[in-house]
Amino acid sequence: MHSPTVLLSCILLILSAFTACTSRVRYETPPASCASGQINLNTATETQLVALPGIGGPTAKLILDLRSTNGNFRRPEQVLLIRGMSESRFLEFRSLVCAE
Secondary structure (H helix, E strand, C coil): CCCHHHHHHHHHHHHHHHHHHHCCCCCCCCCCCCCCCCEECCCCCHHHHHCCCCCCHHHHHHHHHHHHHHCCCCCHHHHHHCCCCCHHHHHHHHHHEECC
16 A cells, blocks of 8 residues: 555646646647738748847848748747747737748
8 A cells, every 4th residue: 555645746746747738838820821911931031020020130130040941930939949039029020920
């Protein structure tokens, strides 16, 4: 028979694993195509990217570098892979971009 301490430890371990799995950030499924007026991250120029809120020249170049190194973006959230790109900064221009 197991001691109550071992049983309690197992229960806490299972609960913490369950909690960790359910607190993930979920993003909307990207639309099949870009809406009118959205900038496609896969074809955007540096000038178009700089026009986005919160994106300056250095960040625009990093987006272009990421695209040239890794290929087309599958979803806009991939710009979060850029060092220094925070989620709050990304959310400032999320509705203005797409990836198709």
